[in-house]
Amino acid sequence: MGGPAGGLAARARRRARAGGTAATLIVAAVEGTVAMCRAKRSTQPLHHTAEQLQAPVRAVVKD
Template identity: 80%
Template sequence: RAGCPVLAVSIEEPPTDEIPPAVLAAAEAFDSWEKLLATSLREHGVGAEQAAQLATLVVAAVEGTVAMCRAKRSTQPLDRTAEQLQALIAAAVKG
């Protein structure tokens, strides 16, 4: 309902040139999510570079989709994105 707080912090323009601690924490959260996904993909036989790229795509797609769902007041973007991500992941794991 409230969206992703990590995304919300990330898109706020800092008032100064200094990067606020909350933005640094958001970057660490995204990095952590990507690493977890990439590790899982590698454990399922996906090559390291493809796993890293796919993990970034998944995080970016889900975060963008959350914003779309909020704007549209619908879960349809999430459903569509999930279906496509599942197909990409399945193909990578079988690959």
């Protein structure tokens, strides 16, 4: 595909890859955090992880 349609397709592929990478990051972070919460018997790690994930999630959702 050339021209504008090709550019749109390439952009869509990049966004899909970025979304997949972000999803993997979020799932891995939350799974690790759940283990930490259980070990500490506290929800504090969950709150900390939520704070840390705000910027990456906003960046993906914004696009």
